[in-house]
Amino acid sequence: MTATTTAPPLASASARTAHRPPDRLRAWATRAPLLPALVFMIVVTQLPFVATVVISFFDWNALYPKARRFTGVDNYREVLTDADLRHSVWTTVLLTVAVVLASLVLGLVLALLLDRRFRGRGVVRTLLIAPFLVVPVAAALLWKHVLYNPEYGLLNGLLHYVGGPQPDWISDTPLLAVEASLVWQWTPFMMLILLAGLQSRDQQQIEAARVDGASDWQIFRHLTLPHLRRYLELGALLGSIYIVQNFDAVFTITSGGLGTANLPYTVYQTFYQAHENGLASAAGVLVVIGSLVIATFALRVVSSLFREEASRA
Amino acid sequence: MSTTTAPTGTTAPPVAAAPPRRARKGAGLALVAWLAGIVFFLPIAWMALTSFHSEADAATNPPSFAAPLTLDGYREFFGAGGGASPWPALANSLVASLASTLLVLLLALPAAYALSIRPVRKWTDVLFFFLSTKMLPAVAGLLPIYLFAKNAGMLDNIWLLVILYTSMNLPIAVWMMQSFLAEVPVAVIEAARVDGAPLPMILARVVAPIALPGIAATALICFIFSWNELLFARVLTGVVAETAPVFLTGFITSQGLFLAKVCAASLVVSLPVLAAGFAAQDKLVQGLSLGAVK
Numbered sequence: 239m240t241a242t243t244t245a246p247p248l249a250s251a252s253a254r255t256a257h258r259p260p261d262r263l264r265a266w267a268t269r270a271p272l273l274p275a276l277v278f279m280i281v282v283t284q285l286p287f288v289a290t291v292v293i294s295f296f297d298w299n300a301l302y303p304k305a306r307r308f309t310g311v312d313n314y315r316e317v318l319t320d321a322d323l324r325h326s327v328w329t330t331v332l333l334t335v336a337v338v339l340a341s342l343v344l345g346l347v348l349a350l351l352l353d354r355r356f357r358g359r360g361v362v363r364t365l366l367i368a369p370f371l372v373v374p375v376a377a378a379l380l381w382k383h384v385l386y387n388p389e390y391g392l393l394n395g396l397l398h399y400v401g402g403p404q405p406d407w408i409s410d411t412p413l414l415a416v417e418a419s420l421v422w423q424w425t426p427f428m429m430l431i432l433l434a435g436l437q438s439r440d441q442q443q444i445e446a447a448r449v450d451g452a453s454d455w456q457i458f459r460h461l462t463l464p465h466l467r468r469y470l471e472l473g474a475l476l477g478s479i480y481i482v483q484n485f486d487a488v489f490t491i492t493s494g495g496l497g498t499a500n501l502p503y504t505v506y507q508t509f510y511q512a513h514e515n516g517l518a519s520a521a522g523v524l525v526v527i528g529s530l531v532i533a534t535f536a537l538r539v540v541s542s543l544f545r546e547e548a549s550r551a
Numbered sequence: 552m553s554t555t556t557a558p559t560g561t562t563a564p565p566v567a568a569a570p571p572r573r574a575r576k577g578a579g580l581a582l583v584a585w586l587a588g589i590v591f592f593l594p595i596a597w598m599a600l601t602s603f604h605s606e607a608d609a610a611t612n613p614p615s616f617a618a619p620l621t622l623d624g625y626r627e628f629f630g631a632g633g634g635a636s637p638w639p640a641l642a643n644s645l646v647a648s649l650a651s652t653l654l655v656l657l658l659a660l661p662a663a664y665a666l667s668i669r670p671v672r673k674w675t676d677v678l679f680f681f682l683s684t685k686m687l688p689a690v691a692g693l694l695p696i697y698l699f700a701k702n703a704g705m706l707d708n709i710w711l712l713v714i715l716y717t718s719m720n721l722p723i724a725v726w727m728m729q730s731f732l733a734e735v736p737v738a739v740i741e742a743a744r745v746d747g748a749p750l751p752m753i754l755a756r757v758v759a760p761i762a763l764p765g766i767a768a769t770a771l772i773c774f775i776f777s778w779n780e781l782l783f784a785r786v787l788t789g790v791v792a793e794t795a796p797v798f799l800t801g802f803i804t805s806q807g808l809f810l811a812k813v814c815a816a817s818l819v820v821s822l823p824v825l826a827a828g829f830a831a832q833d834k835l836v837q838g839l840s841l842g843a844v845k
Binding site: 271275279287289290293351359362366367369370379389394398422427430476479482485505526536541544 | 577578580581583584585587588589591592594595597598601609610611612613614658659661662664665666669670671672675677679680681682683684685686687688689690691692693694695696697698699714715717718721722725775778779781782785786795796799800802803805809810813814816817818820821824825828829832835836839840
């Protein structure tokens with residue numbers, strides 16, 4: 239990582255002299271403030287995961303603890319061949335991709351609108367951030383009962399005025415209903431990241447292009463969009479990490495019914511209601527593998543932005 | 552819309568006033584922005600209005616916008632109708648969020664110091680280790696934690712949540728604070744050290760004034776994430792330690808006419824987050840993007 243370029247003089251100096259006791263002591267003194275946080279994180283987040291991997295190789299139903307036995311990769315075979323579980327993998331992908339893409343596009347449009355000066359820009363920004371600051375369960379309840387209710391929900395109430403149909407949103411389009419509520423909550427998140435990206439553009443370059451007669455669209459296409467690329471990637475990846483793990487909306491709006499159970503909900507249900515510890519762990523490991531793929535890309539994007547910041551400083 | 556401040560500026564080299572077409576387009580876009588803001592805020596405004604309506608007025612189609620206002624929904628939510636009181640759950644959420652935020656700060660501040668002001672070797676690797684733990688889905692570690700809690704008699708114990716929320720927020724806090732502490736000029740610290748100032752004094756007089764706003768924003772963001780958390784609280788707590796989001800799950804199944812009550816409940820539980828979020832507005836992006844965006 240080139241970000242370490244700021245550190246080498248220090249690092250190599252301490253490496254060269256590490257064998258002398260006083261220096262080693264000093265190295266530990268430098269390290270000491272870091273250790274509590276590091277040890278805490280390893281114990282609380284890494285150990286349980288190791289345990290999950292171990293449990294995933296056992297046939298273990300919590301209701302029959304005596305029948306626990308090692309089964310190798312059977313749980314994985316079962317997870318991957320079970321129609322419900324396979325469906326929940328597919329649901330997770332659909333949910334994540336749809337929500338991330340929709341909120342990214344909406345967020346981009348809103349960020350472009352907010353990047354211009356106009357009367358009340360601060361107020362509009364505040365109005366737009368608000369959905370992200372509603373407690374997720376509360377937001378899901380709001381959509382489920384207050385907006386989607388087929389008899390007296392706000393959506394059908396507004397449709398009533400224009401003489402539109404009165405659909406039963408959650409029963410008719412369950413996954414879309416969950417997705418819409420999540421898009422509402424996550425668009426502000428994307429907007430904030432993209433707005434920060436827009437505001438870090440090189441204004442002189444844009445002015446120069448404008449003086450040279452470039453149109454708004456040309457500037458957007460050839461200057462703004464390439465600059466935003468990494469901010470779009472960052473938003474997409476961070477959004478994916480959070481939405482792959484989404485539990486609140488699925489649990490609240492459909493309780494995992496009507497084919498909306500995603501992997502986190504399925505894992506929850508498999509061990510909390512069905513008490514199948516081994517199966518739940520195997521599914522959990524699969525969620526992790528999926529997240530690791532996203533995370534690898536995410537880490538790369540974060541580290542490139544990080545490097546840029548470090549070189550600018 | 553004043554043409555002098557419009558960032559879109561003018562196409563032609565220095566012209567006194569922008570062409571009227573551009574100005575009209577600017578006004579149109581401002582209108583679109585306002586409309587978008589109102590559309591996004593509408594569900595929240597409607598939730599607030601409904602929470603002050605009677606249950607009968609809340610459940611009409613078409614909606615009754617001008618129905619008389621009442622506090623009945625709030626009275627119902629706070630247990631006037633004989634339901635469970637939300638106060639214990641709200642208190643639990645407060646304890647879990649405040650205690651975990653405090654613990655996060657205690658652990659993250661020294662760590663961030665060792666990653667920025669006096670960096671350890673390979674400090675970027677350490678920083679990225681913290682970040683990678685955030686990418687591990689929480690649900691993957693849930694079962695072992697549940698089994699551990701069950702065997703250790705820690706189920707339905709708010710302090711278990713405090714520990715888990717601390718681990719959930721620590722990476723974010725370390726990243727944010729690292730970026731805030733990195734803004735403290737090393738030369739100033741060195742100068743103070745040469746002048747013989749003891750470390751506590753350097754921290755209090757030099758580092759703190761620059762880093763405090765960032766530390767406050769970090770704390771607010773950690774508070775928000777802890778307050779919002781549902782999955783762990785739902786699995787690991789029961790009657791004693793249930794948090795506000797878990798209390799809200801009691802409203803998942805319909806209970807007849809209860810819209811005003813649901814709205815009051817959702818609003819009351821969201822208020823601390825809305826307040827903390829608006830207070831941290833300027834640093835919100837930096838926190839949410841783990842310090843990658845400034």
